Amino acid sequence: MNNQYDIAIIGTGAGGGTLLHALAPTGKRILVLERGGYVPREKDNWSTKAVNLDGKYNTKEVWRDRDGAALHPHTNYYVGGNTKFYGAALFRLRREDFGEIKHHGGVSPAWPIGYEDLEPYYTQAERLYQVHGERGVDPTDPPAGSPYPHPPVSHEPRIQQLSDDLARLGLRPFHVPLGVMLDEKNPVTSRCIRCDTCDGHPCLVSAKADAQVVCVDPALAYPNVTLVTGAYVSRLETNPSGRAVTRLIVERNGGSEAYSADIVVVSAGAINSAALLLRSASDKHPRGLANGSDVVGRFYMGHVNSVLMALSKCPNPTLFQKTLALNDFYFGSPEWEYPMGHISFVGKLDAQTLRAGAPAIAPNWTLDLMAKHSLDFWLTSEDLPDPDNRVTLDRDGQIVLAYQPNNEEAHRRLIAKLESVMKQQTKCRIHGHDCHEGLFARNLFLGQRIPLAGVAHQNGTVRFGHDPRSSALDPHCKAYELDNLYVVDASFFPSSAAVNPALTIMANALRVGEHLKERLR
Numbered sequence: 001m002n003n004q005y006d007i008a009i010i011g012t013g014a015g016g017g018t019l020l021h022a023l024a025p026t027g028k029r030i031l032v033l034e035r036g037g038y039v040p041r042e043k044d045n046w047s048t049k050a051v052n053l054d055g056k057y058n059t060k061e062v063w064r065d066r067d068g069a070a071l072h073p074h075t076n077y078y079v080g081g082n083t084k085f086y087g088a089a090l091f092r093l094r095r096e097d098f099g100e101i102k103h104h105g106g107v108s109p110a111w112p113i114g115y116e117d118l119e120p121y122y123t124q125a126e127r128l129y130q131v132h133g134e135r136g137v138d139p140t141d142p143p144a145g146s147p148y149p150h151p152p153v154s155h156e157p158r159i160q161q162l163s164d165d166l167a168r169l170g171l172r173p174f175h176v177p178l179g180v181m182l183d184e185k186n187p188v189t190s191r192c193i194r195c196d197t198c199d200g201h202p203c204l205v206s207a208k209a210d211a212q213v214v215c216v217d218p219a220l221a222y223p224n225v226t227l228v229t230g231a232y233v234s235r236l237e238t239n240p241s242g243r244a245v246t247r248l249i250v251e252r253n254g255g256s257e258a259y260s261a262d263i264v265v266v267s268a269g270a271i272n273s274a275a276l277l278l279r280s281a282s283d284k285h286p287r288g289l290a291n292g293s294d295v296v297g298r299f300y301m302g303h304v305n306s307v308l309m310a311l312s313k314c315p316n317p318t319l320f321q322k323t324l325a326l327n328d329f330y331f332g333s334p335e336w337e338y339p340m341g342h343i344s345f346v347g348k349l350d351a352q353t354l355r356a357g358a359p360a361i362a363p364n365w366t367l368d369l370m371a372k373h374s375l376d377f378w379l380t381s382e383d384l385p386d387p388d389n390r391v392t393l394d395r396d397g398q399i400v401l402a403y404q405p406n407n408e409e410a411h412r413r414l415i416a417k418l419e420s421v422m423k424q425q426t427k428c429r430i431h432g433h434d435c436h437e438g439l440f441a442r443n444l445f446l447g448q449r450i451p452l453a454g455v456a457h458q459n460g461t462v463r464f465g466h467d468p469r470s471s472a473l474d475p476h477c478k479a480y481e482l483d484n485l486y487v488v489d490a491s492f493f494p495s496s497a498a499v500n501p502a503l504t505i506m507a508n509a510l511r512v513g514e515h516l517k518e519r520l521r
């Protein structure tokens with residue numbers, strides 16, 4: 001077997017899968033190495049017990065926290081990466097997120113590129129991932145080159161009622177931009193059936209615009225593309241000068257294989273990409289590959305996230321709940337000058353999901369009753385980059401994730417804002433005002449906040465920037481210290497903003513793809 005390629009891409013998620021889509025038509029020999037296989041298509045895809053309670057599709061890998069305690073990461077290794085499981089809420093960062101922003105908890109640094117540099121690629125990514133949305137309602141919406149390719153996903157009646165209530169209070173709720181292949185005008189032929197097991201689940205009918213469905217599978221139609229699954233890249237080796245990656249060492253089927261490529265793109269997810277570079281330390285790169293700056297693995301960000309359930313006497317029979325969002329407090333409020341963050345929804349919670357970690361917050365309410373009467377909010381505040389929040393490896397090569405939360409006052413205030421807004425909902429015609437009893441904090445796992453193991457929004461560990469002393473990647477996401485190494489997953493983020501990250505990873509992969517096409521011409 002000839003193991004020499006023009007390009008090797010490691011990982012098939014939002015970054016790697018999208019880059020593959022961009023490069024497949026070039027005719028270049030492309031090798032794609034993915035540690036996972038395909039998500040099996042089976043009824044359990046849509047079982048909340050299998051997915052949320054049993055964690056059937058999560059990796060069984062064990063990492064460690066800074067104190068050495070076992071960490072069971074909520075992450076997934078499959079073709080399509082974590083997009084197989086994502087809620088497909090595909091937001092652009094706000095234009096201001098690309099500049100420096102002062103937060104109560106510190107500074108969110110500027111990116112080396114501006115919003116305008118990424119805008120055309122956001123437009124392309126929205127087309128590719130079939131985003132359904134509406135522009136111009138959200139006051140923080142950045143300018144866009146064209147409308148969304150598909151109309152917004154409608155609210156179900158309970159969510160529409162909430163949207164009307166919020167609007168009556170002078171707020172500007174809007175439809176979440178969503179990458180689901182829903183055609184509400186033609187329900188008989190619509191690929192998406194609008195079900196209640198989308199967020200966190202793989203789509204059994206392949207109607208979620210994930211990286212496997214919209215990028216990897218179509219790319220495999222090109223004869224120049226080779227996908228190798230079950231291929232765990234354990235190490236990257238360089239030439240004697242240390243300036244170029246020459247060999248990719250892969251563990252597969254219990255043995256070791258070696259591949260090489262003129263250009264190597266790492267896209268293993270922010271934590272695994274940092275771990276791979278650190279594992280690839282050598283005489284020329286003693287602190288880890290491309291890590292003369294000592295930033296690789298540092299500045300890990302997740303997002304400051306909470307799930308909050310608003311319980312009321314009114315039932316909430318919504319199936320697809322993740323249609324409404326609110327950014328009115330994203331940059332602050334008249335009473336508080338600092339950014340607070342973003343309010344939206346998780347997929348509708350049910351009793352099985354609550355069983356995975358609901359504290360006894362509502363005496364006399366069974367989990368089933370709670371789930372039937374809750375609005376399940378997802379709150380995001382910005383996680384600020386801290387060099388001591390980092391990925392390292394222990395003596396056995398296991399991943400260690402050290403993390404100290406930050407910017408918590410912003411998050412507390414965001415929660416308080418939502419509580420106060422919810423208390424002002426209009427009178428319910430059936431139960432009166434006390435129908436909307438207020439908010440009960442709950443967490444899918446522990447306590448109130450999403451815990452460290454909830455690494456869904458991981459980013460920042462191989463940041464890009466103008467200065468090689470403080471960033472590992474240049475503005476094209478090429479490693480400063482190597483001529484043929486790129487990173488295109490969420491590692492490159494210098495700041496995390498407070499909206500979901502996937503569309504930005506996809507748009508950036510298309511941008512880097514354009515650069516690579518030029519380079520390979």
Ligand SMILES: Cc1cc2nc3c(=O)[nH]c(=O)nc-3n(C[C@H](O)[C@H](O)[C@H](O)COP(=O)(O)OP(=O)(O)OC[C@H]3O[C@@H](n4cnc5c(N)ncnc54)[C@H](O)[C@@H]3O)c2cc1C
Pocket residue numbers: 010011012013014015016033034035036074075076077078079080081082083085086087088089090091199200201231232233234267268269270272273276456457458488489490491500501502503505
């Ligand atoms: C439940 C859930 C819901 C989410 N909802 C949303 C949402 O609604 N909106 C949003 O924007 N984001 C959402 N996210 C986050 C989003 O999925 C991620 O931001 C995105 O997938 C990250 O893309 P990536 O390319 O950085 O990494 P990934 O998508 O994780 O891809 C990394 C790939 O690399 C492979 N890999 C790892 N290590 C190796 C190795 N050593 N060798 C070979 N292959 C390797 C992995 O198997 C994987 O396929 C959600 C995530 C989860 C888990």
Ligand code: SF4
Pocket residue numbers: 180181191192193194195196197198199201202203204205206207208209320
């Ligand atoms: S059918 Fe639609 S709503 Fe259900 S999982 Fe698939 S994409 Fe999501």
